[in-house]
Amino acid sequence: MKLDILHELNAERAARRPVILVTDTESGEQRLVKAKDFARDPLRAELDKQLRMGKSASVEAGGKKLFLNVYAPTAKLVIIGAVHISQALAPLARSLGYDVTVVDPRTAFASPERFPDIPLIAEWPDTALPPLNVDAYTAFVAVTHDPKIDDPALLHAFERNCFYIGALGSRKTHAKRGDRLRAQGAKESDIARIHAPIGLAIGAVSPSEIAVAIMAEITAVLRLPPKEREEAA
């Protein structure tokens, strides 16, 4: 690997931008393709698929044997609300490989006893969120049921283009939330991105089951192409 390619690869990884290193395994020739350049690449279908799956693979194209090595950032999960559901959701998400952070300004909820080993920030979203570098590889879940906490957090998630945004609450609660967010200047397209009621409809009842429904939905958004994703939901 040429040093300039290695240097660029490390810089992109440090910046949490997805890239794929394409290697001709016979000649040793290599090129680095950034996700933003996939659309104009001759291998775009293969690149899109492998990045979505987060899986490296060998492919044959144009008579060449190519290895596509996928470097996708570690996905993050930000949970707004140190509630009962979050106690099940945080360890489940961590077992799936997510970097998990829980935010809740209510110190009675955000206590280390309730969340052993999970990074916990007992601050309001306006203080807690900016240093977390919420980005397009972040799933964002608001489950406090308190608009004072959830609403500003959701506005931050819109701004940072999170790949998944979910919020707890019935359809009725969600309709009211839409009105409040609209009043605060949120775009219609952003409000439409909120998954609410949160989680795949699997009849979840207990906090642990709701956590499974949420992680199933997040996984579907992360891994499935848009059409199949709609069928799953």
Next chain:
Amino acid sequence: MLDRDEDILKAAEDWQKAGRGVALATVVETWGSAPRPAGSSLVINDEGTFLGSVSGGCVEGAVVTEAMDVIQSGKPKMLEFGVADETAWNVGLSCGGTIRVFVEKVG
């Protein structure tokens, strides 16, 4: 898990900048129950120091030996390891899988 070979590529860059000969070995194909998925990598320097893994310990020794050649020659190599592959390489994967490992020089 989604986590990747975080420090391996950084080590490759650091070692190369420090003037060491460096090779990178990457799993490019797996069949059967291979211990590490495609994309797993091992970085090796000319002192024989290595970081990462391509098989969880089964074939690293052979990969390091081959990597020394690659650092010398500068030419990439494709290695194949499998349970039925005793003639090519005197090591195999006890798990019964087969892996192909691409070894290239860095720099």
